[in-house]
Amino acid sequence: MQDWRGTLAETSDESVARPRGGAFRLLRRNRDFRVLWTARAVSVLGDSLGLVALLVHLQAEAGAAVAVALLLLAGDCVPGLFGPVAGLISDRFGLRRVMIACEVVQGLLVLAIAAALPPLPVLLVLVAARGIGATTFIAASRSAVPRMVDEDDLEAANSALGVGTYGLEALGPLIAAALFTLSGIRGVLLVDVATFAVSALVLARLPALGSALRAAAGDGAPSDGALADGAPPVGWYRELTAGFVHLRSIPTVRVIAAGFVGVVAFSGVDDVALVFLARDELGGSSSDAAILYAGVGIGLLFGYLLLGRVGGRWPALGLLLVGFVVSSAGNLVTGLAGSIAAAMVLQTLRGAGIAALDVGVNTHLQRIVPPAVLGQAFGTLYGAIGLAAGLSYALGGLLLAATDARITFVVAGAGGLLVSAAAAVALRRAARRPAT
Missing domain, CATH: 1.20.1250.20 (MFS general substrate transporter like domains)
Structure with a gap:
């Protein structure tokens, strides 16, 4: 191991x-x-x-x-x-x-x-x-x-x-x-x-x-059973607390969690705003809106296929930061796009950035987090991401109603880039600190 x-x-x-x-x-x-x-x-x-x-x-x-x-x-x-x-x-x-x-x-x-x-x-x-x-x-x-x-x-x-x-x-x-x-x-x-x-x-x-x-705990038997045969039971609350404290003690895990949640809190609204951008600001049809949503999926698929071949040449934290920047910049520039075709290309690039982010996060956690709390790391992180997405839907929807889709995309992208810059600085510092 x-x-x-x-x-x-x-x-x-x-x-x-x-x-x-x-x-x-x-x-x-x-x-x-x-x-x-x-x-x-x-x-x-x-x-x-x-x-x-x-x-x-x-x-x-x-x-x-x-x-x-x-x-x-x-x-x-x-x-x-x-x-x-x-x-x-x-x-x-x-x-x-x-x-x-x-x-x-x-x-x-x-x-x-x-x-x-x-x-x-x-x-x-x-x-x-x-x-x-x-x-x-x-x-x-x-x-x-x-x-x-x-x-x-x-x-x-x-x-x-x-x-x-x-x-x-x-x-x-x-x-x-x-x-x-x-x-x-x-x-x-x-x-x-x-x-x-x-x-x-x-x-x-x-x-x-x-x-x-x-x-x-020292029992390496390949069993699908519970924690340990004959071991005194440990309360779930105590295990959750201990696992959370352990995860907080790893500097990069703290920074990744904060950065990932921050980027999603800004960028999650694009799922709601994209159809309005296509139909209102760009004058497209429902089919054009579907094309823009498809662009993200195409970018994801292309990004994963590319990383499947060459991803190991990049450090996982590098992939993570590239994903933060590209996905956020993709939203910002999409808000400035002048045509459906341009927005489609930009959303495709954004999808590739999300693929890099996903591979970088998962790979780094799998390498750096102790196996005994790895599941809790993934559950806690992606649970927080789900909550951040919900917050983005709510607050971003209010921004969309008060302004328009272009402003919503620009704000989402600019906010994501600010979080990305802060995460880059924090990760550089965290890489020099041991766990507490």
């Missing part, structure tokens, strides 16, 4: 890492990682199908934008409140068991939604519960990666997961549109249920991935 002690001592060594093979080569040669990649890709495809089905259902039944907004908040922001607990679950129990349980629980929740198509309050509760399961699954799957691949292959592995996640997620709406004509809302939701079942069956092919906390 890689040495995580000395905090940032490894940071300077990242620059000498060299890619040992691209993402696709890693998928061909590493069976366990291929199993994890397949399960995640199938699960994400199902999530995308289910989200489209529920959005269409609410638009037809409730006919109010507030219902759609509440659905998105229930699926993204509410699970963020449970991020630390979700991460602790993946640390405390065997990762294979956690991931399979998450897929089964999510499948049962979606099955209940498909069977009843409940009223909005009940639907929001079920969607929030499914989101908590998804958050736990993602924390566990990210924690599993460094157990499956060598350290020099982490960039390629995270890039491959990005391709599987965002590539199939982009196909979800297209597949859902085709299924609507054949089976309706319930049929699409049942396909979502089937993807969770397939993912769980695929994950069952993984070897036992025992609890990281158990291994840290």
Whole structure:
């Protein structure tokens, strides 16, 4: 197991890492990682199908934008409140068991939604519960990666997961549109249920991935059991507190968390403002707006494919900062674009920046955070990101209503660049400080 002690001592060594093979080569040669990649890709495809089905259902039944907004908040922001607990679950129990349980629980929740198509309050509760399961699954799957691949292959592995996640997620709406004509809302939701079942069956092919906390306690048996056989129980609250204190003691983790949350708090509004920019300021159609949203997906896919081949030549923190800057600058310049074509190119570049950010964050945490609290690191960070996105939707929506889409994009981009500059200075200082 890689040495995580000395905090940032490894940071300077990242620059000498060299890619040992691209993402696709890693998928061909590493069976366990291929199993994890397949399960995640199938699960994400199902999530995308289910989200489209529920959005269409609410638009037809409730006919109010507030219902759609509440659905998105229930699926993204509410699970963020449970991020630390979700991460602790993946640390405390065997990762294979956690991931399979998450897929089964999510499948049962979606099955209940498909069977009843409940009223909005009940639907929001079920969607929030499914989101908590998804958050736990993602924390566990990210924690599993460094157990499956060598350290020099982490960039390629995270890039491959990005391709599987965002590539199939982009196909979800297209597949859902085709299924609507054949089976309706319930049929699409049942396909979502089937993807969770397939993912769980695929994950069952993984070897036992025992609890990281158990291994840290000195019991290295490859078990999917709880923390330690015969060990005195430790309260969840104490474990959460200890893990949080440990994460705060790592300088770069503190800076990454603050910088990532700050960038998302400014830039998350672009998901809301892009359609207004396309239709109002640029005089485009609904199809033109869809093209701009597609630009981000194309950039993500291209960025992950590129990083899967050459990402190991960059230090992870370098990728992170490049992602901060490019994604923020992309928003700022998009607000100044004079045509749909120009905005499309800029959003594509922004998507590539987001890919660099994602690979940089995941890779650095996998290298620097102790395995016993790695799940909690991912759960806490991405839970905070979900809350920051919700804040961005709310405050950015008010700015959009008071001004226009161009000003909203410029403010979002400028704010993101200021956070990026502050993060660059803070990371430079943090790299010289040991953990406390």
